[in-house]
Amino acid sequence: MSASQTHRTIDTIWRMESAKLIAGLVRMVRDVGLAEDFAQDALVIALDRWPESGIPDNPGAWLMTTAKRRAIDLLRRNKLRDQKYVEIAREIDLYTEDDIDRALDGEIEDDLLRLIFMTCHPVLSQDARVALTLRLLCGLTTDEIARSFLTAESTVAQRIVRAKRTLNAEKVPFEVPVGKELAERLSAVLEVIYLMFNEGYSATSGQNWTRPLLCQEALRLGRILAAIAPSEPEVHGLVALMEIQSSRLRTRINAKGEPVLLMDQNRAQWDQLLIRRGLTALEHARKLGRTLGPYAIQASITACHAVARTPSDTEWIRIAALYEALLRITPSPIVELNRAVAIAMAFGPAYGLQLVDELYGEPSLQGYHLLPSVRGDLLEKLGRLEEARTEFERAAAMTRNEQERTLLQKRAAACLQEGG
Amino acid sequence: MRFMMIVKATTDSEAGVLPSQELIDAMQKYNEELVKAGVLLAADGLMSSASGIRISYPEPGGKPKVVDGPFTEAKEMIAGYTLIEVKSREEAIEWALRMPDPHGFGQGEIELRQVFEFEELMEDPVSRAKEEALRKQVDELKKA
DSSP: OOHHHHHHHHHHHHHHHHHHHHHHHHHHHOOHHHHHHHHHHHHHHHHHHHHHHOOOSSHHHHHHHHHHHHHHHHHHHHHTTOHHHHHHHHHHHTOOHHHHHHIIIIIHHHHHHHHHHHHTOTTSOHHHHHHHHHHHTSOOOHHHHHHHTTOOHHHHHHHHHHHHHHHHHTTOOSSOOOHHHHHHHHHHHHHHHHHHHHHHHSOSSBSOSOOHHHHHHHHHHHHHHHHHSTTOHHHHHHHHHHHHHHTTGGGSBOTTSOBOOGGGSOGGGSOHHHHHHHHHHHHHHHHTOSOOOHHHHHHHHHHHHHHOSSGGGOOHHHHHHHHHHHHHHSOOHHHHHHHHHHHHHHHOHHHHHHHHHHHTTOGGGTTOTHHHHHHHHHHHHTTOHHHHHHHHHHHHHHOOBHHHHHHHHHHHHHHHHHHO | OEEEEEEEOOHHHHHTOOOOHHHHHHHHHHHHHHHHTTOEEEEEEOOOGGGOEEEEOSSTTSOOEEEESOOSOGGGSEEEEEEEEOSSHHHHHHHHHHSOOSSSSSOOOEEEEEOOOHHHHTOOHHHHHHHHHHHHHHHHHHHO
């Protein structure tokens, strides 16, 4: 193996193992920043030695052992200077090589879970949670994170440094919350993953309609979470939602790079493997026998579209009922808007329009481009083209996504022609 | 990107000899690892070629020829596959290397093949050209 090949292999192993490595180290040193440093140290040592010695049989265990030794060395040296490390050093001495092997074998999943709860802790801002999770659990570089969010690398780096500091200052424990707290904290974790996914799925600004890297990372993290926390129905619900939405990624843009709406997508190109995985995940959520949460309900809605062979096969009445159920647990004007669309599809545009008009006074929807966009669509279906055109133009002025703006402008122009 | 790890058939798998419990356990553990890493998409084992059917087209434009199994040449047949979603070719190789030897008596062979991505099938010259032009613009701005 050539040196550059070895380096690529080491980089790959690092990306595969770093989350587990950091999680295991956080358990020992109780400090996310220190844990990451020790893990990085181990990587540096590997980069130095592996090209000579070859890659060890169990590289994960090798990295863990090396990182642990580094940790012990450094902590012993600093112990005299800093009281804070005394306790950590004492604890870490209790870990033997066997512990490390065992940790890598089974317990590491619990550590990963604890780490996710930590990086998605409510003491951190939403942005910080996303950045820290991508960094520590997905192993992305600050540069990759910055590019995914179209922000400067320095901003992301700073966000991560601050987040680590906050976790320390607030003494956020390395544990899986229990009882009542669990539901709340779990929903914070799921929110971070779904936020990541959505940022990738439908970029809020910029030229690209989708940024696949974030979708992939969110999906992978969701799948991991489903494997290590299998008794939580909402985890399966979220995975189902992401799998099914991902199944349409390739049909969401046409060859010219323009967005294609759900009803116009080529269903033959939907990824049937991902749909099947999504339906299975949804089944897992249902089988756990608890009331379905918001992610499982949203997944059920996407599933209705996924199993409809043609747009006209869509069970709109069922979708409207699911939105009704969603509205009851998570009341939101956006969900109401979606319900209005489903009702329009199930019972006719006039019924939908009535509901949409009721939403027009809603302050939280001011500036939300989908409101005029939906209203325009319903008006167009009712043949009220002049009004429809005005709404499409309003929506075009509001959206931050350039591709979507073009689409809306086209629809406005089409109204003008048809009405011509 | 997706890769398929194809496990080649062996004289044992063709003869319908079940793998040892040890190998089954090792495979199960490996699959669990794939699941816990969030990379497993699908995995299946195939029945031996005794119940297989071959459809070939010896004459271009002619009718297909249908032949029932079993077939010879175990190495040219497959006994199972595992479909994974990974970030790089190197990661796929790394996972394939971690799979247990599927035979254990010298005939074990795993073939790693990348699945065509949609983007590769739909190379889009328009957006490529746009991206290229944009890059040039940025470079010129930097120079100025």
